Amino acid sequence: MAIKIMIADDHSMIREGLKSLLELEGDIQVVAEAEDGVDCLEKLKICTPDVLLLDINMPRKNGLEVLQTLKSSKSKIKVLVLTVHNEVEYLMKAVDIGVDGYILKDSESAELKKAIFSIVEGENYIQPSLIPSLNSKMIEKNRDEGKIESLTKRELEVLKLLAVGMYNKEVAEKLNISERTVKNHVSNIFKKIEVTDRTQAAVFAIRNNLIEL
Incomplete structure (x- = not known):
């Protein structure tokens, strides 16, 4: 029996070519196509493919938003992201959400099919060329998580306020503590997360999604 595929991509030529x-x-049988994220989710209500071939850059809802919706709803549909983005941040986000496979659009057709058959069989498939960057990023993420866990609740509050640009006096007023206490917290935070200034601390907070931009 042929594997049923749905293709979600905002470029009609890419959908036709795939x-x-x-x-x-x-x-393999392509049973449905979608031109944006909302269209994709609507069609999935009446169509149940084995695999959703999903682009990231799409209007209305992007691919990561579609992926999040499907995984949150405990959908059984396997999701293979097919994208031009080789930046590891996109891959990390997709992996965190629970993507089944992730490959680039410049892949050979044989690799695309291998990815499809692999995830149908219950395996995860990440394009091999992306794995070293993913592993490196995962190590960095684990290291940061350890640093975050070392912060007290109050230190975490102070870090978040520093990251949005507050001065010590403003932090003190916001938290109803003395400016001297804030300075002590800042010093401890810098040591624990291994930074030397407020800008680096802000970058750390942003990188680890401690604040919303």
């Missing part, structure tokens, strides 16, 4: 490529050998 459909022709995937259906060449008869082991």
Whole structure:
């Protein structure tokens, strides 16, 4: 039985090209197409493919938002992200959400099919060329998580306020503590997260999603 695929991509030529490529050998059938994230989610209410081939850059809802919606709803549909983005941050976000596979649009057709068959069989598939960057980023993320866990609740509050640009006096007024106490907290924070100034502390907070931009 052919594997049922849905393609979600805002470029019609890419959808047509993928459909022709995937259906060449008869082991894959494209059963639906979507041109944006909202269209994709609407069509998934009446269509249940085995695999959703999902682009990241789409109007109305992007691919990561679609992925989040599907995983939050405990959907059984396997999701393979097919994207031009080789930045590891996109891959990290997709992995955090629970993507089943992730490959780049410049991949060979054989690798695309391998990814599809792998995730249908219950395996995860990340394009091999992306794995070293992912591993490096995961190590960095784990290191940061350890630093965050070392902060007290009050230090975490102070860090978040520093990251949005507050001065010590403003932090003190916001938290109803003395400016001297704030200075002590800032000194401890810098040591624990291994930074030397407020800008680096702000970058740390932003990188770890401690504040919303």
